[in-house]
Amino acid sequence: MKYVDEYREPALARRLLDEIAACAARTGGTPQRPLQIMEVCGGHTHSIFRYGLKDLIPRTIEFVHGPGCPVCVLPMGRVDDSLTIARQPHVIFTTFGDAMRVPGSTGSLLSERAEGADVRMVYSPLDALQIARDNPDREVVFFALGFETTMPSTALTVLQAGRECIDNFSLFCNHITIVPTLKAILDSPGAGIDGFLGPGHVAMVIGAEPFEFIAARYARPLVITGFEPTDILEGLLMLLRQIETGTARVKNQYTRVVNPAGNTPALEAITRVFELREFFEWRGLGSIDHSGIRLRFDYARFDAERRFSVPGAPIADPKSCQCGEVLKGAIKPFECKVFGQACTPQTPLGALMVSSEGACSAYYLFARRDDQVQQVRA
Numbered sequence: 001m002k003y004v005d006e007y008r009e010p011a012l013a014r015r016l017l018d019e020i021a022a023c024a025a026r027t028g029g030t031p032q033r034p035l036q037i038m039e040v041c042g043g044h045t046h047s048i049f050r051y052g053l054k055d056l057i058p059r060t061i062e063f064v065h066g067p068g069c070p071v072c073v074l075p076m077g078r079v080d081d082s083l084t085i086a087r088q089p090h091v092i093f094t095t096f097g098d099a100m101r102v103p104g105s106t107g108s109l110l111s112e113r114a115e116g117a118d119v120r121m122v123y124s125p126l127d128a129l130q131i132a133r134d135n136p137d138r139e140v141v142f143f144a145l146g147f148e149t150t151m152p153s154t155a156l157t158v159l160q161a162g163r164e165c166i167d168n169f170s171l172f173c174n175h176i177t178i179v180p181t182l183k184a185i186l187d188s189p190g191a192g193i194d195g196f197l198g199p200g201h202v203a204m205v206i207g208a209e210p211f212e213f214i215a216a217r218y219a220r221p222l223v224i225t226g227f228e229p230t231d232i233l234e235g236l237l238m239l240l241r242q243i244e245t246g247t248a249r250v251k252n253q254y255t256r257v258v259n260p261a262g263n264t265p266a267l268e269a270i271t272r273v274f275e276l277r278e279f280f281e282w283r284g285l286g287s288i289d290h291s292g293i294r295l296r297f298d299y300a301r302f303d304a305e306r307r308f309s310v311p312g313a314p315i316a317d318p319k320s321c322q323c324g325e326v327l328k329g330a331i332k333p334f335e336c337k338v339f340g341q342a343c344t345p346q347t348p349l350g351a352l353m354v355s356s357e358g359a360c361s362a363y364y365l366f367a368r369r370d371d372q373v374q375q376v377r378a
């Protein structure tokens with residue numbers, strides 16, 4: 001398949017791995033203190049495990065799994081709020097499929113549907129808008145979720161609803177933005193990240209400039225990277241070359257998709273419809289300033305939080321959950337006490353086990369060669 005097969009080419013992967021091994025030997029990482037490379041995006045985490053890249057790189061390099069899976073960082077309180085809205089008898093609650101199984105304190109959207117709520121899976125916010133057109137006597141709510149990658153489609157849907165004066169459509173807005181979260185991780189005590197594989201999909205929308213602070217203020221290199229195996233290996237090599245020479249720049253490996261200036265029409269739609277919230281709660285990471293967005297006043301009539309009364313209460317994760325430590329890279333998923341026992345993809349306690357992009361789910365499904373994972377799963 002064009003644009004896929006050439007990025008899975010074994011000979012190219014072998015060549016990149018040889019160069020990585022040679023470069024890594026000159027960077028000072030050791031098996032005892034490996035270089036810590038954070039892949040920001042859950043899509044990277046999934047590819048690293050699916051293609052076994054973790055086991056192919058030298059033991060002097062370690063992938064640390066970042067917070068870039070929007071489903072994984074959705075806090076329990078927001079899930080509970082979504083259940084409150086979905087329970088209203090006149091509501092059709094629409095959502096992407098992976099959000100349906102995220103546990104709140106009293107259940108999930110999937111269990112709510114089993115109890116009789118009208119919860120429907122959609123592939124796009126435009127599908128939700130069509131359901132609103134088809135059901136003028138019902139309130140249709142879209143569970144808006146994701147980083148800058150999915151914000152433009154939500155913004156364009158709101159603009160379309162405004163043009164058509166569709167007044168039975170609203171958003172439960174949980175869109176989040178990655179940059180303040182990277183700042184929070186770099187500011188957290190003991191943050192030992194040596195370099196970042198930057199999120200290719202987010203950068204496709206926002207460009208490279210918003211990541212410059214990582215090089216300028218924190219002296220860490222970041223390489224915006226694609227999602228195929230040779231993309232990730234080439235992004236890693238570009239990072240190692242910077243670490244070897246003591247430089248810290250933002251570079252772009254994903255040039256076939258990412259324009260350094262971003263996507264101007266998408267950014268304009270986002271800016272027109274949304275504004276930053278003062279703070280937003282992240283599962284496992286707590287409240288992070290300016291990390292979430294909400295509808296601007298001009299579009300407030302599409303805001304489900306204004307139409308429906310929701311508890312809006314912060315709910316702590318169950319004590320046994322260590323999602324926060326995994327998200328900050330402090331522990332590996334298999335070090336969580338409930339990994340593979342009480343918490344599995346079939347019975348997720350934490351959101352990192354729900355989404356296919358979640359680090360715990362990736363370890364559970366693909367980390368076949370990790371002895372500790374094997375022991376837990378045995």
Ligand code: SF4
Nearest residue numbers: 323336343350353360
């Ligand atoms: S195993 Fe489950 S509870 Fe533990 S960190 Fe992973 S998702 Fe969270």
